[in-house]
Amino acid sequence: MNILVTGGAGFIGSQVADAYIEHDHHVVIIDNLSTGQKEFINSKAVFYEADITDPSVAEIIKSENIQVINHHAAQISVHDSVKDPVADAKSNIIGTLQLLQHTVSSGVGKFIFASTGGAIYGEQDYFPADEEHPLKPTSPYGLSKLSVEGYLRFYQEQYGLSTTVLRYGNVFGPRQNPHGEAGVVAIFCNRLLKDQAPVINGDGEQTRDYVFVRDVVRANVMALGPDCSGIFNVGTGREATVNELARSLLQRAGSDIAPQYAPGRGYEQRRSCLDCKKIKDSLAWEPKVSLEEGLVETYKFFTNNKN
Ligand SMILES: NC(=O)c1ccc[n+]([C@@H]2O[C@H](COP(=O)([O-])OP(=O)(O)OC[C@H]3O[C@@H](n4cnc5c(N)ncnc54)[C@H](O)[C@@H]3O)[C@@H](O)[C@H]2O)c1
Structure with a gap:
């Protein structure tokens, strides 16, 4: 096509x-x-x-x-x-x-x-x-x-x-832009590779899928x-908090830097989690990569593409 x-x-x-x-x-x-x-x-x-x-x-x-x-x-x-x-x-x-x-x-x-x-x-x-x-x-x-x-x-x-x-x-995942406002995993990876603390907006207990x-x-x-x-x-269908993401990436980086906390953003949702039964039943699609596996691969990508 x-x-x-x-x-x-x-x-x-x-x-x-x-x-x-x-x-x-x-x-x-x-x-x-x-x-x-x-x-x-x-x-x-x-x-x-x-x-x-x-x-x-x-x-x-x-x-x-x-x-x-x-x-x-x-x-x-x-x-x-x-x-x-x-x-x-x-x-x-x-x-x-x-x-x-x-x-x-x-x-x-x-x-x-x-x-x-x-x-x-x-x-x-x-x-x-x-x-x-x-x-x-x-x-x-x-x-x-x-x-x-x-x-x-x-x-x-x-x-x-x-x-x-x-x-x-x-x-x-790999190729996400670490320089913008979106893409918390890429942004955290980029900061950790520069020995900078991840900055968490709000208390970090907000969740995303x-x-x-x-x-x-x-x-x-x-x-x-x-x-x-x-x-x-x-x-x-699984939620993870920003604090969990930061902890996991800090561990991966072998870093003991403490995350920094900044004011939360009023327009941000507190929790988000998706039911994916429809796509599973209709197209037999299911996620195959766990959060941990994905974080390992993403961190590796940013390590190999530091510049
Ligand atoms: N990343 C996420 O978590 C996420 C979640 C939900 C939906 N989406 C959607 O997925 C799509 C891709 O997002 P992404 O995360 O890959 O972002 P991205 O910024 O990496 O990709 C967007 C691409 O579109 C190009 N672009 C932007 N505006 C354009 C325009 N007016 N004309 C031509 N090109 C333009 C950019 O140069 C860039 O290459 C977007 O529609 C986004 O809203 C992303």
């Missing part, structure tokens, strides 16, 4: 592109390199350096005869979305809508969307949250993902576009299946 991976120079998108190429698909990547890196781009992919809002994207989709769009390009920082909700919406809502318009004009049959299970449910009413849980995002980032999910329903009903929404937990990037990539491969449409949580 001819597949466009937007954000294919980024942490998750680049590894999705690698997997699609391994499965013999023709992969085209569009990325503006705002957080992505050129060296993550698979040499067998056709790469266009462009913003998803750029008018040239329509022509790329047509000329490359794209059949599937896997949409990972986004402004990914919850913190930045609170500071500048308009910029977040321009990239995450308007940019996605423009892509959806191109799917209609070019006859693209399928759209896979990287949504969020960590930020779309808000403070959960029950644990773990299944896909039917009320959607009450506490940030503009979560609202932008919710908004796109609504548009996807419209494009499916109006134009028959096949849509798959993957609501990720907190994805971690941490899912390893290779497992997320596998869900994206399964999402190409002809019968795979709908909304699926992609997580582990």
